[in-house]
Amino acid sequence: MTAALPAGSSPAEEEPPPGEPLPPAPGPETEDVTGEREEWLSKLLYGRVTILAPNGMINTGVLYGGQRMNRGEGPAGESPAPPPEQAGPVPKADLDEALTAFVEPTWFGTARTKLDTGLLLLSGARRSGRRTTALNLLSRYPGPPILHAVDADADLSTWHPAENVKGYLLDGSPGMLRRGVVDRLRARLAAARTRMVVVLPDDPALLDRLEEELGEAPVPCLPPPATAIFARHFEHRVPSAADRDRRLGWVDGKDLAETLETGMAPAAVVEVVARLAAMNGPPADGSSVFDSVEGFDRREARLLVESLRNDPAKLAFLLSVCVFEGLDHRLIRAEADRLLTVAAGRLDITVPGPPDGSSAGVDVRNPEFVLRHSLSELLHAIRAVQSTVEIRHAGYPFRAEPVSFAERGRARALLEHMWRQYSRMGPLMTQWLEGIDNRVELTLPTGEFMGMAARWSGGSNSLGHIRELTRSDRWTSREIASYALGVAAKDALLAKEIKHRLREWSTQANWQSRWTVARMCGTEYGTTRPDEALGLLHRLAGVTSGGHLESVVLQATVALHNLFVRGDRDAVFQAVRDWADEDHPVAGIALRTFPALLNHDRDWFGGQLTSGGEWSGPIVDLTRRGLDEERHYANTCRVLLHWCVDAAESDELRSAVQMLLSRLAIDVSHGVLRLFVTIDRNEAPDPACKDIAAAALRDWREGGASSAHRAQPSPSRAEWTYT
Known part of the structure; x- marks a missing residue:
C-alpha cells in the first residue's frame, strides 16, 4: 500500500483516505490531546492501515411547497409563506387539491349550520386546514361550480357579490367587521344566493374583539386527528x-x-x-420522513419569536413550554422564572444607558441580547445564502448546512479589501483564527486565507502573521501555518522568502518552528521540492535543544514517509540509508522511518528483494539494524510480523518475505533471534515463514557456543537522541 499519511492533525477511530488530513479530536487542545494525536500517527506508521474509499457527498435537500395550498420554493432553512390571496376564481387545481381525501372535522356540521346564514367566521392557526375546510364547506352547496377569492383588504361595508358564484373565500383580517356591516353583508349574500367564509388568524385579541362586537365567536378550526x-x-x-x-x-x-x-x-x-x-426504498442516509416537516413551520416560529423580542418574561415562558411541553403549568412557570434569573439580562432587548454620557437615562440596545440577530437577518445583510443539507465526513458522518455567497469570488474580494485597506484588521484576524478548534473543516480554509493574506500584504514582513503561528504551542496553529505557507509559496516571490525562512527555522532552538518545517516537508510543498525537503529534514535532525524532540521527530518521520510514497522512492530510500550510517541523531530518524516505509509500500520493497535490485542489500542491512537497536526493535518486528501473516494471502509477498528472512538467517544477531522466536511462537504467520524461523533457531541452538556471539546485542554505535 502506498497511501501517504497526513502530516498532522488529530486522532479518530478510522484511518483516513490516502493523503487526507486526520479527522479532528473533540474538545480543547491540551497536552493529552496532542499526545493522542502522536500516538495515533505512530499507529498509522507501523500498524495495519485500512485504505477507505473516498467519501461521497450526499444531498438530502429539504423539500419546500406542495403542501395543501402552500406553493413555491422558499429560501434555504425557511418554509415559504403562502402567497397573498388573489381576487378572482379559485384555481381548479387548488380546489381539487383541497377536496381530495378530505377528512371532515367533528365541528364540520356546526360550521355548515353557521354558513347557512350566509357568512362564517373561521379562525385557526396556519397549516391547520382552515382554507381547505372553507373550500370544502363552500363546495357542498348547490349552484355554479365557481368559488371566488376576495382580497384580504376588501372593504366589506361596500363590497357586493357577483352573480353565478357559489361562494367566496376571504383569507385575512378584514377591517370594519362590526355588527351593522356583518348584517348588511349577510343580506347581500342572501340576495345573490351565495355564501362567504372569512378565514381569520388565531389572534386572541382580534377574536375577543370580534366576539364582543358581533355577539358571536368565530368557529375555531381544530383539525381532525x-x-x-x-x-x-x-x-x-x-x-x-x-x-x-x-x-x-x-x-x-x-x-x-x-x-x-x-x-x-x-x-x-x-x-x-x-x-x-x-420513496423507492429505505432512506440511504438514515433520514426520517419527518425531517424538516413541522406542524408549526419555521416562518411562523420566526414570527412568534420576533413578536416576543420586547418581552423577556413571555420569551422565557415560550422557551420553558417548548422544552417542558406537557408538564404542569406550575413547573413550566417556575422554570421560566429560573431561566430569567440564569439569563441575567440576556433576554432583554434593551438596557439602561450608562449614567454618564449622552445615553444617561435612555435605554440602549443590549449587546448581550441572545436574539439580537437571526441567521436569516445576517445572511440577508451580507447577501449570502444557506444551501440545502449535505452529509459530510470528518471521521464520522454529520449533517451540514453550508453558507456561501451567491457570487463566486465574493469572499476573497471582501477579505482582500479588508486586509489591504484596514491595517488593524490583520492582527485581529490572526488572533481570532489562531484559536479555532482542531477540525479539518476549519483549519484548511483558515490556512488558505492566511496564505492568501501573505500575498496581499507585500513588503518585507509579508509572512509576519504566519510566523506568529509557527511559534505557537498549539498543534492546530502550527498546522494552519503549514497550510498557509504552502498556499503562499504558489507566489514566485514569496516562494523564495519561504525557502529562506524554512532553512532559518530548521536549525532554531525553538522546537515549534522546527516542527512546522518538518510538517511542511511532508506536504505538497515538500513533495514538489524533494531535494529541498530532504535537506531541511537533515538540517533539523541535528538539533537536539528546545524540548519536545519526540514531536519534531514524529513529524520528520511522517514527512519522510510522504516523500517516499508520493515522490522518488529511490532518492528517499538512499537518503534514509545514508542517514542511518551517520553518527549523530539523524540516524535515529532514519531507523525510525525505515519500518514505516516497509509497512506502507510492500510492492516496492518486495520487488527489490525478489529481483535482487540495487537496494536489496541495504534493505536487509537496515532491517537488521532496526531489529538490533532496542529503541527500534518493536516497530521493526511488528511490521515484519505483519508481512509474515499476510504472506499467506499473496505469493509475491511470500517470496519477498522468504528472501528477507533467509538473508537475515545467515547471521542471527540478537535482534534477528528475537524476531525468529516471535515468529516461531505465533500461530498466525505463513507456514513458509515459520519454517525459516524454526530452521534458523534450530541451527542457532545446534551451533552452541561457536554461534553464541552472534546472538548478543550489537554494541550501539551511538545512543541516539532521536528514537
Whole structure:
C-alpha cells in the first residue's frame, strides 16, 4: 500500500483516505490531546492501515411547497409563506387539491349550520386546514361550480357579490367587521344566493374583539386527528394495501405512530404522505420522513419569536413550554422564572444607558441580547445564502448546512479589501483564527486565507502573521501555518522568502518552528521540492535543544514517509540509508522511518528483494539494524510480523518475505533471534515463514557456543537522541 499519511492533525477511530488530513479530536487542545494525536500517527506508521474509499457527498435537500395550498420554493432553512390571496376564481387545481381525501372535522356540521346564514367566521392557526375546510364547506352547496377569492383588504361595508358564484373565500383580517356591516353583508349574500367564509388568524385579541362586537365567536378550526388524515391521504396516494405496508416497512413505524398521535398540522401530514408515496426504498442516509416537516413551520416560529423580542418574561415562558411541553403549568412557570434569573439580562432587548454620557437615562440596545440577530437577518445583510443539507465526513458522518455567497469570488474580494485597506484588521484576524478548534473543516480554509493574506500584504514582513503561528504551542496553529505557507509559496516571490525562512527555522532552538518545517516537508510543498525537503529534514535532525524532540521527530518521520510514497522512492530510500550510517541523531530518524516505509509500500520493497535490485542489500542491512537497536526493535518486528501473516494471502509477498528472512538467517544477531522466536511462537504467520524461523533457531541452538556471539546485542554505535 502506498497511501501517504497526513502530516498532522488529530486522532479518530478510522484511518483516513490516502493523503487526507486526520479527522479532528473533540474538545480543547491540551497536552493529552496532542499526545493522542502522536500516538495515533505512530499507529498509522507501523500498524495495519485500512485504505477507505473516498467519501461521497450526499444531498438530502429539504423539500419546500406542495403542501395543501402552500406553493413555491422558499429560501434555504425557511418554509415559504403562502402567497397573498388573489381576487378572482379559485384555481381548479387548488380546489381539487383541497377536496381530495378530505377528512371532515367533528365541528364540520356546526360550521355548515353557521354558513347557512350566509357568512362564517373561521379562525385557526396556519397549516391547520382552515382554507381547505372553507373550500370544502363552500363546495357542498348547490349552484355554479365557481368559488371566488376576495382580497384580504376588501372593504366589506361596500363590497357586493357577483352573480353565478357559489361562494367566496376571504383569507385575512378584514377591517370594519362590526355588527351593522356583518348584517348588511349577510343580506347581500342572501340576495345573490351565495355564501362567504372569512378565514381569520388565531389572534386572541382580534377574536375577543370580534366576539364582543358581533355577539358571536368565530368557529375555531381544530383539525381532525392526524392519524385519520394520514390514513385517508395514504390510501388515496397509494391505493394498494400491500404497497402501503411495504412503504411503512421502510420507515420507523414507532416514530411514525408516536408523531402522528401527538398531533401534526394537516399540511405536515399531507407532506409526510407525499414523501412516503415518492420513496423507492429505505432512506440511504438514515433520514426520517419527518425531517424538516413541522406542524408549526419555521416562518411562523420566526414570527412568534420576533413578536416576543420586547418581552423577556413571555420569551422565557415560550422557551420553558417548548422544552417542558406537557408538564404542569406550575413547573413550566417556575422554570421560566429560573431561566430569567440564569439569563441575567440576556433576554432583554434593551438596557439602561450608562449614567454618564449622552445615553444617561435612555435605554440602549443590549449587546448581550441572545436574539439580537437571526441567521436569516445576517445572511440577508451580507447577501449570502444557506444551501440545502449535505452529509459530510470528518471521521464520522454529520449533517451540514453550508453558507456561501451567491457570487463566486465574493469572499476573497471582501477579505482582500479588508486586509489591504484596514491595517488593524490583520492582527485581529490572526488572533481570532489562531484559536479555532482542531477540525479539518476549519483549519484548511483558515490556512488558505492566511496564505492568501501573505500575498496581499507585500513588503518585507509579508509572512509576519504566519510566523506568529509557527511559534505557537498549539498543534492546530502550527498546522494552519503549514497550510498557509504552502498556499503562499504558489507566489514566485514569496516562494523564495519561504525557502529562506524554512532553512532559518530548521536549525532554531525553538522546537515549534522546527516542527512546522518538518510538517511542511511532508506536504505538497515538500513533495514538489524533494531535494529541498530532504535537506531541511537533515538540517533539523541535528538539533537536539528546545524540548519536545519526540514531536519534531514524529513529524520528520511522517514527512519522510510522504516523500517516499508520493515522490522518488529511490532518492528517499538512499537518503534514509545514508542517514542511518551517520553518527549523530539523524540516524535515529532514519531507523525510525525505515519500518514505516516497509509497512506502507510492500510492492516496492518486495520487488527489490525478489529481483535482487540495487537496494536489496541495504534493505536487509537496515532491517537488521532496526531489529538490533532496542529503541527500534518493536516497530521493526511488528511490521515484519505483519508481512509474515499476510504472506499467506499473496505469493509475491511470500517470496519477498522468504528472501528477507533467509538473508537475515545467515547471521542471527540478537535482534534477528528475537524476531525468529516471535515468529516461531505465533500461530498466525505463513507456514513458509515459520519454517525459516524454526530452521534458523534450530541451527542457532545446534551451533552452541561457536554461534553464541552472534546472538548478543550489537554494541550501539551511538545512543541516539532521536528514537
